[in-house]
Amino acid sequence: MERTKGFLMKKTAIFCYTSISIIIALVLFVCVVVSYDDLDDVLQKAHEQHPEIPVVYDKRMVFLYISSMCGVQIAFSLIGLLGALDECYALSVIYLALTFLDLMSSIALTAFHPFLGWHVAANVIVLLISCSFIKDLRKLMRQQQSINPSDSVE
Known part of the structure; x- marks a missing residue:
């Protein structure tokens, strides 16, 4: 099968972005596990800097929340x-749809955390690369079907 120009580059970009996302999620999870005993102090400092954040959060709840978010990001x-x-x-x-949902939540959260602007930019880039990658995959599927019309398309 003949691939379009840039197909390997798009595939590599998605591979790199997803690998980096997995590494970041694993590092975040390890940091939370290692600093579990210090979570009370972190929550208190966050409340002092941002009074709108309630200090009543239980560190187990925060740990479960961060752990589940890391698991979702890895998945x-x-x-x-x-x-x-x-x-x-x-x-x-499916990944394109999940990236779009992540983009929407990141856009909503940039009002609270301006640093997430970088995450929004990365999501837009990955979204565009994924769209182009899917378009190329669709072309490959059509080529394969025209070569072997009796075979089913995966």
Whole structure:
């Protein structure tokens, strides 16, 4: 099958972005596990800097929340990683939808955390690359179907 220009570059970009996302989520999880005893102090300091944040948060609840968010990020990234590596159209479309949802939540959260502007920019870039990658995958599927019309499309 002949691939379009830049197909390997798009595949590599998705691979790199998802790998970095997995590493960041794992590092965040390890940092939370290591600093579990210090979470009370961190929550108190956050309340002092931002009085709108209540100090009543239980550190177990914060730990569970951060752990679950790390797990979700790893799962989303693995879907994108497998979609790119296997050149799987369905997984790539699912990853595109998940990236779009992440983009929407990041846009909403930039009002509270201006640093998330970088996350929004990264999501927009990945969204565009994913769209182009899916378009290329669709072309490959059509080429494969025209060569072997009796075979089913994966």
